[in-house]
């Protein structure tokens with residue numbers, strides 16, 4: 001059967017380079033794997049235990065939980081904000097981490113990639129995302145990663161789609177995730 005990878009993008013701006021990375025993931029996915037991006041992360045209210053009860057869960061949060069539960073794996077694509085992950089992703093992780101031990105993230109395969117303005121490409125953000133996803137119960141592929149530095153300069157004149165090193169790097173991570181899905185299914 002068709003395998004699915006759901007991407008969660010950490011930048012909300014229209015021209016986000018990270019959202020272009022997510023697009024490349026969709027375009028380079030191997031045969032039999034479909035990559036889609038979760039739209040509307042910014043519409044999910046901040047996690048609040050008072051809202052996380054029967055009948056009160058915000059529709060968009062419920063939608064995220066269902067999408068993560070339905071996907072074979074999740075791919076976080078993120079810049080670094082102030083040395084860690086953007087708040088929008090932290091909020092998404094909080095929602096998919098609950099109920100404790102039974103959240104949508106539990107047992108889900110996950111990997112993290114992205115680009116940032118700094119020279120290391122957002123590794124602090126990516127490390128924190130991996131750590132947080134592990135606490136939430138996901139199975140994180142620590143070695144399926146890509147952090148591209150200097151995003152402002154690197155992608156000022158060249159689109160990421162035309163950057164062979166970037167496209168190959170993303171294709172490699174997606175292939176690793178797809179192979180891990182198949183291994184997990186057997």
Ligand code: FNR
Nearest residue numbers: 011016017018019079080081082083116117118151
């Ligand atoms: C940043 N940026 C940034 N870059 C970085 O390498 N380390 C950092 O700690 C931060 N901190 C930070 C905080 C805030 C609030 C913003 C808005 C930006 C720069 C960031 O990497 C840059 O904006 C990325 O290129 C954003 O990715 P998109 O939007 O192109 O996907």
